[in-house]
Amino acid sequence: MRKKRRGAGSRGGRGNAGTGKRAGHKKAGMPPQLGRYGFLPRRGFVKVKAINVGWFTDSRVSQLLQSGKAxxxxxxxxxxxxxxxxxxLLGSGNTSFKLKIRVERCTESxxxxxxxxxxxxxxxxAEE
Structure with missing residues:
Protein backbone atom coordinates (compact mmCIF):
# COMPACT_ATOMS: atom_id res chain seq x y z
CA MET A 1 0.00 0.00 0.00
CA ARG A 2 1.23 3.54 -0.85
CA LYS A 3 1.41 6.66 1.28
CA LYS A 4 -1.68 8.82 1.27
CA ARG A 5 -0.03 12.20 0.49
CA ARG A 6 2.36 11.22 -2.32
CA GLY A 7 0.51 12.82 -5.31
CA ALA A 8 -1.76 15.81 -5.71
CA GLY A 9 -4.91 13.86 -5.05
CA SER A 10 -5.12 14.42 -1.34
CA ARG A 11 -5.32 18.21 -1.76
CA GLY A 12 -7.86 18.29 -4.57
CA GLY A 13 -5.38 18.62 -7.42
CA ARG A 14 -2.67 21.18 -8.10
CA GLY A 15 -2.99 24.98 -8.05
CA ASN A 16 -6.55 26.24 -8.09
CA ALA A 17 -7.97 22.87 -9.03
CA GLY A 18 -10.77 21.58 -6.87
CA THR A 19 -11.98 24.94 -5.61
CA GLY A 20 -15.41 24.05 -6.89
CA LYS A 21 -18.33 26.39 -6.24
CA ARG A 22 -16.67 28.60 -3.68
CA ALA A 23 -17.10 32.37 -3.31
CA GLY A 24 -14.37 33.56 -5.67
CA HIS A 25 -15.42 31.26 -8.49
CA LYS A 26 -18.27 33.37 -9.88
CA LYS A 27 -16.65 36.79 -9.48
CA ALA A 28 -14.76 36.60 -12.79
CA GLY A 29 -17.94 36.31 -14.85
CA MET A 30 -19.82 39.13 -13.15
CA PRO A 31 -19.80 42.55 -14.86
CA PRO A 32 -18.37 45.49 -12.91
CA GLN A 33 -21.30 47.59 -11.75
CA LEU A 34 -19.68 50.54 -10.03
CA GLY A 35 -17.10 53.07 -11.17
CA ARG A 36 -15.65 53.92 -14.56
CA TYR A 37 -13.65 51.42 -16.54
CA GLY A 38 -11.58 51.74 -19.68
CA PHE A 39 -10.66 54.64 -21.90
CA LEU A 40 -12.94 57.67 -22.11
CA PRO A 41 -12.31 59.91 -25.16
CA ARG A 42 -12.05 63.66 -24.73
CA ARG A 43 -15.41 65.27 -25.41
CA GLY A 44 -15.46 68.09 -27.91
CA PHE A 45 -12.12 67.09 -29.44
CA VAL A 46 -12.09 67.59 -33.20
CA LYS A 47 -9.33 66.08 -35.30
CA VAL A 48 -7.91 68.66 -37.72
CA LYS A 49 -6.07 67.63 -40.87
CA ALA A 50 -3.20 70.06 -41.48
CA ILE A 51 -0.71 70.74 -44.28
CA ASN A 52 2.49 72.79 -44.48
CA VAL A 53 3.32 75.66 -46.82
CA GLY A 54 6.32 73.66 -48.05
CA TRP A 55 3.95 71.05 -49.53
CA PHE A 56 3.25 73.35 -52.50
CA THR A 57 6.11 72.33 -54.80
CA ASP A 58 6.34 72.61 -58.62
CA SER A 59 5.12 69.07 -59.21
CA ARG A 60 2.27 69.21 -56.70
CA VAL A 61 0.94 72.57 -57.90
CA SER A 62 1.00 71.43 -61.54
CA GLN A 63 -0.74 68.21 -60.49
CA LEU A 64 -3.48 70.23 -58.74
CA LEU A 65 -3.95 72.39 -61.84
CA GLN A 66 -4.21 69.34 -64.12
CA SER A 67 -6.72 67.58 -61.88
CA GLY A 68 -8.88 70.72 -61.61
CA LYS A 69 -8.52 71.06 -57.83
CA ALA A 70 -6.76 74.40 -58.37
CA LEU A 89 -2.39 75.55 -43.05
CA LEU A 90 0.90 75.36 -41.12
CA GLY A 91 4.03 77.45 -41.70
CA SER A 92 6.80 74.88 -42.13
CA GLY A 93 8.75 75.16 -45.40
CA ASN A 94 8.58 77.76 -48.18
CA THR A 95 6.88 78.22 -51.53
CA SER A 96 7.73 80.34 -54.55
CA PHE A 97 4.20 80.35 -56.00
CA LYS A 98 1.75 83.24 -55.88
CA LEU A 99 -1.07 81.38 -54.16
CA LYS A 100 -4.57 82.46 -53.19
CA ILE A 101 -5.57 79.97 -50.53
CA ARG A 102 -8.94 79.59 -48.85
CA VAL A 103 -8.67 77.54 -45.67
CA GLU A 104 -10.59 77.12 -42.41
CA ARG A 105 -7.60 77.78 -40.10
CA CYS A 106 -4.18 79.26 -40.73
CA THR A 107 -1.13 80.01 -38.58
CA GLU A 108 0.45 83.46 -38.65
CA SER A 109 3.75 82.15 -40.01
CA ALA A 126 -6.34 83.06 -37.56
CA GLU A 127 -4.06 81.28 -35.08
CA GLU A 128 -0.59 81.72 -33.62
Missing amino acids: TKEGEAIVIDMDNLGYQK AAEKIKAAGGSVTSEV
Whole structure:
Protein backbone atom coordinates (compact mmCIF):
# COMPACT_ATOMS: atom_id res chain seq x y z
CA MET A 1 0.00 0.00 0.00
CA ARG A 2 1.23 3.54 -0.85
CA LYS A 3 1.41 6.66 1.28
CA LYS A 4 -1.68 8.82 1.27
CA ARG A 5 -0.03 12.20 0.49
CA ARG A 6 2.36 11.22 -2.32
CA GLY A 7 0.51 12.82 -5.31
CA ALA A 8 -1.76 15.81 -5.71
CA GLY A 9 -4.91 13.86 -5.05
CA SER A 10 -5.12 14.42 -1.34
CA ARG A 11 -5.32 18.21 -1.76
CA GLY A 12 -7.86 18.29 -4.57
CA GLY A 13 -5.38 18.62 -7.42
CA ARG A 14 -2.67 21.18 -8.10
CA GLY A 15 -2.99 24.98 -8.05
CA ASN A 16 -6.55 26.24 -8.09
CA ALA A 17 -7.97 22.87 -9.03
CA GLY A 18 -10.77 21.58 -6.87
CA THR A 19 -11.98 24.94 -5.61
CA GLY A 20 -15.41 24.05 -6.89
CA LYS A 21 -18.33 26.39 -6.24
CA ARG A 22 -16.67 28.60 -3.68
CA ALA A 23 -17.10 32.37 -3.31
CA GLY A 24 -14.37 33.56 -5.67
CA HIS A 25 -15.42 31.26 -8.49
CA LYS A 26 -18.27 33.37 -9.88
CA LYS A 27 -16.65 36.79 -9.48
CA ALA A 28 -14.76 36.60 -12.79
CA GLY A 29 -17.94 36.31 -14.85
CA MET A 30 -19.82 39.13 -13.15
CA PRO A 31 -19.80 42.55 -14.86
CA PRO A 32 -18.37 45.49 -12.91
CA GLN A 33 -21.30 47.59 -11.75
CA LEU A 34 -19.68 50.54 -10.03
CA GLY A 35 -17.10 53.07 -11.17
CA ARG A 36 -15.65 53.92 -14.56
CA TYR A 37 -13.65 51.42 -16.54
CA GLY A 38 -11.58 51.74 -19.68
CA PHE A 39 -10.66 54.64 -21.90
CA LEU A 40 -12.94 57.67 -22.11
CA PRO A 41 -12.31 59.91 -25.16
CA ARG A 42 -12.05 63.66 -24.73
CA ARG A 43 -15.41 65.27 -25.41
CA GLY A 44 -15.46 68.09 -27.91
CA PHE A 45 -12.12 67.09 -29.44
CA VAL A 46 -12.09 67.59 -33.20
CA LYS A 47 -9.33 66.08 -35.30
CA VAL A 48 -7.91 68.66 -37.72
CA LYS A 49 -6.07 67.63 -40.87
CA ALA A 50 -3.20 70.06 -41.48
CA ILE A 51 -0.71 70.74 -44.28
CA ASN A 52 2.49 72.79 -44.48
CA VAL A 53 3.32 75.66 -46.82
CA GLY A 54 6.32 73.66 -48.05
CA TRP A 55 3.95 71.05 -49.53
CA PHE A 56 3.25 73.35 -52.50
CA THR A 57 6.11 72.33 -54.80
CA ASP A 58 6.34 72.61 -58.62
CA SER A 59 5.12 69.07 -59.21
CA ARG A 60 2.27 69.21 -56.70
CA VAL A 61 0.94 72.57 -57.90
CA SER A 62 1.00 71.43 -61.54
CA GLN A 63 -0.74 68.21 -60.49
CA LEU A 64 -3.48 70.23 -58.74
CA LEU A 65 -3.95 72.39 -61.84
CA GLN A 66 -4.21 69.34 -64.12
CA SER A 67 -6.72 67.58 -61.88
CA GLY A 68 -8.88 70.72 -61.61
CA LYS A 69 -8.52 71.06 -57.83
CA ALA A 70 -6.76 74.40 -58.37
CA THR A 71 -7.46 77.19 -60.88
CA LYS A 72 -5.41 80.04 -62.30
CA GLU A 73 -6.47 83.69 -61.93
CA GLY A 74 -3.91 85.70 -63.87
CA GLU A 75 -0.57 84.93 -62.24
CA ALA A 76 -2.11 83.61 -59.02
CA ILE A 77 -3.11 80.01 -58.38
CA VAL A 78 -6.37 79.65 -56.43
CA ILE A 79 -6.64 76.66 -54.09
CA ASP A 80 -9.57 75.76 -51.83
CA MET A 81 -8.09 73.56 -49.11
CA ASP A 82 -11.53 72.19 -48.22
CA ASN A 83 -11.60 70.44 -51.61
CA LEU A 84 -8.26 68.81 -50.80
CA GLY A 85 -9.53 67.63 -47.40
CA TYR A 86 -7.38 69.92 -45.21
CA GLN A 87 -8.65 72.26 -42.50
CA LYS A 88 -5.44 73.98 -41.38
CA LEU A 89 -2.39 75.55 -43.05
CA LEU A 90 0.90 75.36 -41.12
CA GLY A 91 4.03 77.45 -41.70
CA SER A 92 6.80 74.88 -42.13
CA GLY A 93 8.75 75.16 -45.40
CA ASN A 94 8.58 77.76 -48.18
CA THR A 95 6.88 78.22 -51.53
CA SER A 96 7.73 80.34 -54.55
CA PHE A 97 4.20 80.35 -56.00
CA LYS A 98 1.75 83.24 -55.88
CA LEU A 99 -1.07 81.38 -54.16
CA LYS A 100 -4.57 82.46 -53.19
CA ILE A 101 -5.57 79.97 -50.53
CA ARG A 102 -8.94 79.59 -48.85
CA VAL A 103 -8.67 77.54 -45.67
CA GLU A 104 -10.59 77.12 -42.41
CA ARG A 105 -7.60 77.78 -40.10
CA CYS A 106 -4.18 79.26 -40.73
CA THR A 107 -1.13 80.01 -38.58
CA GLU A 108 0.45 83.46 -38.65
CA SER A 109 3.75 82.15 -40.01
CA ALA A 110 1.96 80.36 -42.87
CA ALA A 111 0.06 83.54 -43.81
CA GLU A 112 3.31 85.56 -43.74
CA LYS A 113 5.09 83.09 -46.04
CA ILE A 114 2.24 83.04 -48.56
CA LYS A 115 2.08 86.87 -48.56
CA ALA A 116 5.88 87.08 -48.97
CA ALA A 117 5.54 85.00 -52.15
CA GLY A 118 2.92 87.47 -53.44
CA GLY A 119 -0.19 85.48 -52.54
CA SER A 120 -3.02 85.80 -50.04
CA VAL A 121 -4.76 83.64 -47.45
CA THR A 122 -8.46 83.76 -46.63
CA SER A 123 -9.20 81.95 -43.37
CA GLU A 124 -12.07 81.86 -40.91
CA VAL A 125 -9.80 81.48 -37.86
CA ALA A 126 -6.34 83.06 -37.56
CA GLU A 127 -4.06 81.28 -35.08
CA GLU A 128 -0.59 81.72 -33.62
